[in-house]
Amino acid sequence: MSTTSDSSPARRAGLAEHLLGRLGSALLLLWMVVTVTFLLIHLAPGDPLSVLSPERFSPEHRERLARSLGLDRSLGEQYLVWLGNFLRGDWGTSFSLSRPVLSVITEALPATILLAFAATVIEYAVAIPVGVAAARRRGRWADRLLRFCGLALYSTPVFWLALMAILVFAYWWPLFPASHRASVGAEDLGWGARLLDQLHHLALPALVLGVASAGGTARFVRNRMIEVLAEDYIRLARAKGLSERRVVWRHGFRNALVPLVQLLGLSLPMLLNGTLVVEVVFSWPGLGQRIYQGILARDYPLILGTTVFSGALVILGNLLADFAHAAVDPRVRRG
Amino acid sequence: MAESGRSPWRSASGFGAFALVVAGLAAPLLAPHDPDRQFDPAGGQYRPPGTRLARVELADGRTLLADRVTRTASGEIRVERLGRSEELPPAQVTNATADGVGDHERFWLGTDGFSRDLLSRLLHGARVSLLVAFLAVGLSLSLGLSVGGLAALAPRPLAGGLTRLIDGFLAFPYLFLVIALAALFRPSTLLVALILGATGWMTIARLFRAELLGLAERDFVLAVRALGASPARLFFHHLLPNALSPVLVQTTLLVSQVILVEASLSFLGLGVQPPTSSWGNMIAEGRDVLTTAWWVSAFPGLALVLTAVAFNHLGDDLRDRLDPRAG
Numbered sequence: 001m002s003t004t005s006d007s008s009p010a011r012r013a014g015l016a017e018h019l020l021g022r023l024g025s026a027l028l029l030l031w032m033v034v035t036v037t038f039l040l041i042h043l044a045p046g047d048p049l050s051v052l053s054p055e056r057f058s059p060e061h062r063e064r065l066a067r068s069l070g071l072d073r074s075l076g077e078q079y080l081v082w083l084g085n086f087l088r089g090d091w092g093t094s095f096s097l098s099r100p101v102l103s104v105i106t107e108a109l110p111a112t113i114l115l116a117f118a119a120t121v122i123e124y125a126v127a128i129p130v131g132v133a134a135a136r137r138r139g140r141w142a143d144r145l146l147r148f149c150g151l152a153l154y155s156t157p158v159f160w161l162a163l164m165a166i167l168v169f170a171y172w173w174p175l176f177p178a179s180h181r182a183s184v185g186a187e188d189l190g191w192g193a194r195l196l197d198q199l200h201h202l203a204l205p206a207l208v209l210g211v212a213s214a215g216g217t218a219r220f221v222r223n224r225m226i227e228v229l230a231e232d233y234i235r236l237a238r239a240k241g242l243s244e245r246r247v248v249w250r251h252g253f254r255n256a257l258v259p260l261v262q263l264l265g266l267s268l269p270m271l272l273n274g275t276l277v278v279e280v281v282f283s284w285p286g287l288g289q290r291i292y293q294g295i296l297a298r299d300y301p302l303i304l305g306t307t308v309f310s311g312a313l314v315i316l317g318n319l320l321a322d323f324a325h326a327a328v329d330p331r332v333r334r335g
Numbered sequence: 336m337a338e339s340g341r342s343p344w345r346s347a348s349g350f351g352a353f354a355l356v357v358a359g360l361a362a363p364l365l366a367p368h369d370p371d372r373q374f375d376p377a378g379g380q381y382r383p384p385g386t387r388l389a390r391v392e393l394a395d396g397r398t399l400l401a402d403r404v405t406r407t408a409s410g411e412i413r414v415e416r417l418g419r420s421e422e423l424p425p426a427q428v429t430n431a432t433a434d435g436v437g438d439h440e441r442f443w444l445g446t447d448g449f450s451r452d453l454l455s456r457l458l459h460g461a462r463v464s465l466l467v468a469f470l471a472v473g474l475s476l477s478l479g480l481s482v483g484g485l486a487a488l489a490p491r492p493l494a495g496g497l498t499r500l501i502d503g504f505l506a507f508p509y510l511f512l513v514i515a516l517a518a519l520f521r522p523s524t525l526l527v528a529l530i531l532g533a534t535g536w537m538t539i540a541r542l543f544r545a546e547l548l549g550l551a552e553r554d555f556v557l558a559v560r561a562l563g564a565s566p567a568r569l570f571f572h573h574l575l576p577n578a579l580s581p582v583l584v585q586t587t588l589l590v591s592q593v594i595l596v597e598a599s600l601s602f603l604g605l606g607v608q609p610p611t612s613s614w615g616n617m618i619a620e621g622r623d624v625l626t627t628a629w630w631v632s633a634f635p636g637l638a639l640v641l642t643a644v645a646f647n648h649l650g651d652d653l654r655d656r657l658d659p660r661a662g
Contacts, residue, residue: 029503037515044519151651155643157595159602160618160636163625167633171626273510277599281622291511295518295605307515 015326026319033311037304038082042075091308092301096293101305104290111181112286115209116275118202120264122210123217130214131221132253138226146218153215159277162208166281169204176204179283205282209274213267220263224256231255258329265321268314349652351645359461366455367441370612374440375400378416379450381628382442390438392430393423400450404435412436445630447620453630456612457638463613464642467528468593474532475593476586479539486540487547488570498544505537510599517605524613527606531593542585546578580657587650591643598639614639 049066073081085091091101134146170178177183177200186197228234229252237251272287279288287306294302358365379388379400391399391414401416411422412431425431430438444453486497516530550556551574559573600606601615609616614635621631 025499025502028499032503040515040519045521151647152640152644155591155595155647156640157598157602157615157618157636157643159599160632160639163618163622163632164636167625167629269509273599276510276514277602280603291514292603295514295603298518300519303515303518307511310511 019323019326022319022322026315029315030312033308033315034083034086035079037308038079041300041304086308091305094294094299094302094305096297096299096302101301104302105287105305105309108285108287108290111284112272112275112279112288114202115205115279115284115286116271118206119209119213119274120271122206123213126211126214127217127221128253131218132225132248134218134222135225135229136248143222147222150215150219153212154219156212157277158209158212158274159281161212162205162278162281165204165208177201178204181285205278205284209271209278213271213274217263217267221256221260224259225252228252228256258325261324261328262321265318265324268317268321272310272314349649351641352649355461355642355645356465358458359465362455362458362462366452366458367443368452368455370451370455370459371610373449373451374398374446376448376450379442379446380448381624381631382446382450383628384445384453384630384634385441385443386445387439387441389436390430390440391423391428391436392438394427394429400440406434444634445628447617447631448624448628453617453634456617457614457634460612460614460617460635461638461642463524463607463611464594464597464615464639467524467531467597467607467613468590470525470528471531471535471593471597472586472589474529475536475539475589476582478533478536480543480582482536483540483543484547484570487544487551501537501540501544504534505541509534510596513596513600514603514605517600522600522605522608524607524611527597527600531596531600535589535593535596538589539582539585543578543582546581547574550574550577581654584650584654584657587646587653591646591650594639594646595643 049062089102091105093099094101094104097104130146130150134143137143166178169175181198181201182194183197183201186194189197229248234247234252237247242251275286276288276291278284279286280292283289287310291303291306293299294306362370374390375398382388388400388402389404391401391404391412393399399414399416401414403415405413405415407413407422410425412425412428412435414421414423428436430436440452442452442454444457447453447456482497482501486494486501488494489497513530513534516534517527520526520530556569556573559569564573597606597613598615598618601613602619604616604619606615607613609620617635618632621628621633621635624631
């Protein structure tokens with residue numbers, strides 16, 4: 001994929017410059033995201049004021065908002081005001097919660113990060129062994145079965161999988177709680193019991209999201225491993241008489257790991273999409289749940305703020321993946 | 336993939352995708368019931384799959400769905416409905432027979448909260464989902480080919496800018512962008528297709544650009560250039576046909592992706608709006624009654640999985656046939 005084209009300028013320019021370039025394009029992207037949001041508000045039916053303040057706001061409040069957005073000024077000036085407000089962290093006020101959007105988002109963020117992290121751990125814990133096993137049994141029935149399961153998972157809408165998981169594992173066979181992050185009254189428990197309670201609530205949403213994403217990732221691991229296992233250094237390792245386990249994991253898998261780190265960055269948008277619907281189904285109090293409440297209440301500042309924020313999150317994630325890539329791939333590191 | 340050979344299952348995916356499209360188009364012919372008909376909102380509500388109910392036509396024009404209808408010794412019609420039994424004079428029932436009523440309705444996949452037939456709604460929903468998907472993918476394809484083509488062949492500053500643009504959109508959490516768009520512009524079925532089309536073109540653009548750049552370095556392109564072919568001829572006769580097969584594969588995969596995103600959007604209440612039924616909003620309708628009437632959400636979801644599997648598998652199949660290097 002983009003591995004070669006990404007690393008070739010690095011070879012010429014050196015690592016620091018490469019990473020600075022990445023940082024630069026990340027900032028450019030962020031600016032694009034903010035600008036697109038501004039354009040969206042102006043393209044939407046009705047004037048920006050009707051988008052950014054609900055009818056029940058008092059006339060004085062609306063006037064104050066109009067002034068702070070500079071709606072009486074030219075489009076260019078409005079844009080600069082928007083950008084300025086944005087940089088200062090003034091992302092508007094949520095209609096439905098009557099609180100600054102940014103504080104609503106930062107409050108919801110830890111829950112989303114926890115869910116996304118747990119799901120990613122599960123995803124890779126499933127995908128790596130399965131993908132490697134399939135690659136070793138290439139073309140045999142186990143490979144085909146795993147391939148088909150991967151395809152089916154990849155083709156399953158996550159929100160529906162979440163509903164079915166609740167049906168089966170919370171009602172028919174009540175192993176897990178169906179929703180929320182903690183039980184009612186959990187605050188009174190000791191910290192150990194509280195932690196267990198939270199893990200119990202986290203398990204089902206994280207499993208659903210992790211397993212759903214594992215389908216595509218396992219397939220990626222399989223294809224990479226097949227390429228790697230065909231390399232000459234694997235034949236050499238075998239010829240040296242190393243154990244099969246050592247050949248596959250130390251000599252094979254470590255070389256398949258590099259694009260996997262990049263995949264982690266690239267799959268971040270998918271992961272956030274997944275947390276969104278899973279949070280809605282499980283009433284998990286994160287960003288997705290907030291944006292859903294925003295949709296129901298037609299709370300545009302909240303919806304737009306969450307969109308921009310998740311865009312920023314993805315851009316940051318990709319930047320981190322680039323840094324991680326530089327750390328694991330000596331070709332990038334040495335420049 | 337060479338190792339899988341040409342098993343019948345592989346071509347089955349192409350057939351499956353085709354059959355789904357046909358089922359969607361022919362929904363009015365295949366559907367056993369009118370998808371919007373509310374037979375008897377009280378008596379036929381949330382009936383499990385396979386339920387067969389007697390249909391009682393009343394003289395005042397109403398229809399009742401009853402578990403059992405018999406004649407009493409005195410000739411009255413006994414209707415067992417909603418756990419009660421009620422006796423009606425024969426004059427009130429227009430379709431009475433010697434031992435009750437002769438008309439029955441079978442609901443193979445059960446009914447929803449308005450006693451509508453789930454199977455019929457599912458078939459008609461296929462139409463909506465596929466229509467939205469094809470419109471959106473058509474738009475994505477034309478956008479992707481234009482932007483990708485320009486990003487590969489245009490003069491430097493423009494090409495560089497477009498490449499950045501593609502990467503920028505690709506880095507965006509797609510669903511959030513679609514949600515923001517759908518929330519700001521009141522959704523209609525057509526608009527949903529437009530939004531999905533306008534946000535799904537990046538993978539195609541990126542792929543097409545990479546293919547074109549790869550081809551541009553090949554000897555045969557150099558030869559065609561040396562022979563003095565015009566840029567238009569070079570593009571339409573030599574570059575486009577060679578770059579198209581991976582694009583075709585990606586397009587097939589995009590169909591299933593768009594179907595799934597449309598479903599998510601409709602599930603969140605931002606996509607296709609009731610009373611138009613799409614699989615996504617049918618699942619949403621079933622969410623509140625998940626524990627008592629699981630079939631309302633389960634079957635539309637299964638239909639989604641089947642459709643997405645068919646198109647994804649078709650895409651894989653095409654890739655294996657068109658590109659011997661992939662594996």
